[in-house]
Amino acid sequence: MKIKKKKYTLFALVCTVLLSLCALLCGCGGNGDEKPPEKEVASVVLDTTNADLVFDVGDEFTANGLLVKAIHTDGSETPVFAADCTLSAPDMAQRGVKTVTVAYAEKTAEYQITVREIESIGVNVSGAKTQFLPDEEFEYTGLIVTAHYYDGVPDSVIAVGDYTVTAPEDMTAIGNKTVRVEYKGKTCEYTINVDSPKSLEITSAAIEKEGDKVYYVVSGTYEGNYTANDFTLDVQVTSGSWGTTTLTTTATLESGTFRLKGDISSIGAGRFISHLKIANEESARDLANLSAVTENEIVSGARTLRIGKEDVFANGTQYVVINCELDASYQVTGATLDVRGDKVYYVLTGTFAGYTAEDFAVDIQETHTQFWDTKKIDDVIVTLNEDGTFEVAANVTGISENINYISHFIVSGTQHDVLNLVSQDYSVELGGKTYTIFGYDLWSNGTVYVAIKVN
Numbered sequence: 001m002k003i004k005k006k007k008y009t010l011f012a013l014v015c016t017v018l019l020s021l022c023a024l025l026c027g028c029g030g031n032g033d034e035k036p037p038e039k040e041v042a043s044v045v046l047d048t049t050n051a052d053l054v055f056d057v058g059d060e061f062t063a064n065g066l067l068v069k070a071i072h073t074d075g076s077e078t079p080v081f082a083a084d085c086t087l088s089a090p091d092m093a094q095r096g097v098k099t100v101t102v103a104y105a106e107k108t109a110e111y112q113i114t115v116r117e118i119e120s121i122g123v124n125v126s127g128a129k130t131q132f133l134p135d136e137e138f139e140y141t142g143l144i145v146t147a148h149y150y151d152g153v154p155d156s157v158i159a160v161g162d163y164t165v166t167a168p169e170d171m172t173a174i175g176n177k178t179v180r181v182e183y184k185g186k187t188c189e190y191t192i193n194v195d196s197p198k199s200l201e202i203t204s205a206a207i208e209k210e211g212d213k214v215y216y217v218v219s220g221t222y223e224g225n226y227t228a229n230d231f232t233l234d235v236q237v238t239s240g241s242w243g244t245t246t247l248t249t250t251a252t253l254e255s256g257t258f259r260l261k262g263d264i265s266s267i268g269a270g271r272f273i274s275h276l277k278i279a280n281e282e283s284a285r286d287l288a289n290l291s292a293v294t295e296n297e298i299v300s301g302a303r304t305l306r307i308g309k310e311d312v313f314a315n316g317t318q319y320v321v322i323n324c325e326l327d328a329s330y331q332v333t334g335a336t337l338d339v340r341g342d343k344v345y346y347v348l349t350g351t352f353a354g355y356t357a358e359d360f361a362v363d364i365q366e367t368h369t370q371f372w373d374t375k376k377i378d379d380v381i382v383t384l385n386e387d388g389t390f391e392v393a394a395n396v397t398g399i400s401e402n403i404n405y406i407s408h409f410i411v412s413g414t415q416h417d418v419l420n421l422v423s424q425d426y427s428v429e430l431g432g433k434t435y436t437i438f439g440y441d442l443w444s445n446g447t448v449y450v451a452i453k454v455n
Contacts, residue, residue, distance in 0.1 A: 039072040041105035044080075048111050056184060057117045061092055061100075066111075068102060080104055090115070095150060116149045121158070121186045130192045131280055134174060138167040138192070145181055158183055168192065174225060193280060198224030200258075202276065205287060205320045206294035207264070207307045214300045215261040216247065216307075216322060218276065218287065222258055230279040233262035235272040235322060238312060243413050244275075265300065266358040268412015269326040273312060273319045287320040302328045302354030324412075328354025330390070332409055335421040335450045337428045337437050338393065344428060344435045345381075345393040346452060348409060348418065352390045357382040361410035362394035364452065366403050367442060376410070396435070399454055404440060406449040418450040 050065035068080040082102075090098035095117035102109050127142035143165070145158045168177035177192050202220040209215075216233060228251040236244040247262030260276070275284035295308045304325040309318040332350040339345075346362065360382045365374040379395035392409070399405060408415040425438040433454050440451035 039074060039076065039078075041070045041107050042073045043071045044085075044102060044104050044107045044109040045069045045071055046102060046109045046111050051111070052113070053111075054114050054116065055092060057093065057095055057115055058184070059092055059115075061090055061113070063087055063100075066102075068104060068109075070104060070107075114153070116153050117151075118147050118184055118186050119150050120148045121163075121181065121183050121188050122146050122148060123181055123188055123190050125190050130190075132171065132192060132194045134172050134194055134196060136171060136194075138171055138179075140165050140179070143181075145183065147183065147186075168194075195280075196225050198222070198226065200224075200226070200278070202285070202287065202290060204292035204294070205274075205290055205307065207296065207298055207305055207322065208261075209298045209300060212300065213263060213265045214298055214303070214305055216264045216274065218260045218262075218274075220258055221256055222253070223256065226253060226258070226278075228253055231258070231260050232277040233260055233274060234277065234284070235262075235264065235267060235274045237268070237270045237272055237413055238321075239270055240414050245413060264305065264322065264324075265303075266356060266412075267303075267322075267324050268359060268414055269324050269328075270412075270414065271310075272322045272324070274322065286317075288317050290320060293320055301356075302326050326354060326412065328352070328359075330355060330411060332418060332421065335407075335418060335437060336426060337396075337435055337452070339428050339430050340393075342430070343379075343395050343397045344430050346377075346396045346407065346437070347394075348392045350390055351388050352384065353388060355384070355390075355411070357384055359412045360390070360392050362392060363408050363410060363415070364394075364396065364399065364405040365408065366400075367406055367440075367451075368404065374408075396452060396454075397430070399452070401433070401454050403453065405452045406440065406442060407452065420448050421450050422448075 047067035047069070052062055052064045055061065063082045066082050068082055068085055070078045070080050072078065084104065086103040088101040090100055090113060092115055095115050098113050098115055099110050100113060124144040124146070127144065128140055129142070132138065145163050146155050147158055148155050163181055163183040166180040168179060171194055174195055177194055178189050179192055181188050200220060200222040202218060204219045206217045207214060208217050218233060231249060231251045233247045233249045234244050235247060236242060245267060247264060249260055249262045252259045274287040276287060277284045293307065293309050297304065297306045306323045308321055310321045311317065312319045312321065330350060330352040332348050334349040336347050337344060338347050348362065361376060362380055363374055363376040366372055377394040377396070381393040383391045407418050409418050422437055422439045425436055427434050427436040435452065435454045437450065437452050439448040441448050
């Protein structure tokens with residue numbers, strides 16, 4: 001009986017402890033499930049630094065990157081998830097600037113997005129492969145695709161993978177092929193060429209006279225699908241401006257050999273090196289280290305032409321060199337402006353001997369601008385008179401306003417300053433503008449250039 005009494009006493013003690021703990025817990029918990037009252041929101045602030053702000057017509061609007069912050073009445077700040085806000089839905093079907101309203105805790109803020117509409121797309125193939133061999137796999141690495149938009153919205157380069165390129169179906173047959181590029185319903189095309197392997201070796205050079213013409217003749221051998229239109233010769237003077245002149249070139253191709261003739265009848269005085277330009281080749285080929293150069297001399301009118309080989313750059317490379325001497329002279333004696341119809345001409349006059357009309361040209365050069373750009377004038381009228389006088393009239397209509405231009409008289413490809421010809425200013429009027437020719441001591445050293453301006 002004593003043992004049973006101890007068991008009941010222990011049981012009662014445990015129950016008493018448990019009841020006491022429950023009472024304690026209930027007293028501490030109170031209303032534990034209730035949230036403390038939220039702070040009152042005074043305003044909402046948006047940070048769009050990393051938000052998507054530019055879309056294309058038809059894109060789905062997203063608030064990716066948008067940061068929202070609640071400003072409370074006590075001055076404290078709380079970040080807010082954009083998902084906890086209500087955002088208005090902008091019209092994504094029409095281009096233009098759209099306003100997006102963000103609402104949180106009955107407060108609102110706004111930001112703007114731009115919805116662009118693509119007008120067209122274009123491609124830049126300068127870095128892409130456009131020449132392929134038959135059955136070579138087509139690829140477009142380096143292709144740059146650009147979207148052009150309405151309303152003056154800046155162009156954008158389209159990421160690789162976002163546009164679709166359709167390769168030519170037939171990469172076996174030789175010829176030009178069309179590649180189609182598509183992006184968001186807009187398309188453009190560019191051309192590639194499939195051709196058999198080609199090789200060409202230049203072996204000889206000479207000068208020859210035919211009637212009143214003198215030709216620079218280049219010969220060699222070739223393999224592949226070349227045509228007569230693939231070849232152009234040029235000559236480059238090795239002094240002064242190092243100007244390059246493209247020659248009128250004819251080509252004869254027969255049984256794997258070629259013969260090119262470039263007209264050098266009107267080149268100027270000086271020493272010239274030459275190049276061969278071949279269609280679809282990025283760089284022109286130097287005419288150098290040829291196995292056969294026929295060194296000879298031809299006299300044609302006022303010109304004496306010689307061909308030979310020289311180490312022009314003292315680097316061991318023997319360039320084909322054409323030397324031209326002119327038994328000719330000229331002197332510029334006057335400069336003025338003249339209105340002829342709806343054009344203003346800059347007119348140089350003087351005397352000459354031995355030159356042809358092709359020998360004379362004019363350019364003008366900007367002064368006191370960032371680049372000092374020089375522009376050769378294409379509209380030039382050259383008149384050579386039997387009494388040994390000449391007139392060269394260059395069209396200067398439309399030159400930029402408020403810029404002083406100096407001029408050069410180009411004789412056989414070489415620039416010559418035009419100096420000390422204008423003692424007082426002379427002006428003409430055309431189209432509400434005043435064109436003036438005047439003497440200009442550009443460098444303040446007593447050298448007075450002939451200059452032109454319009455205002």
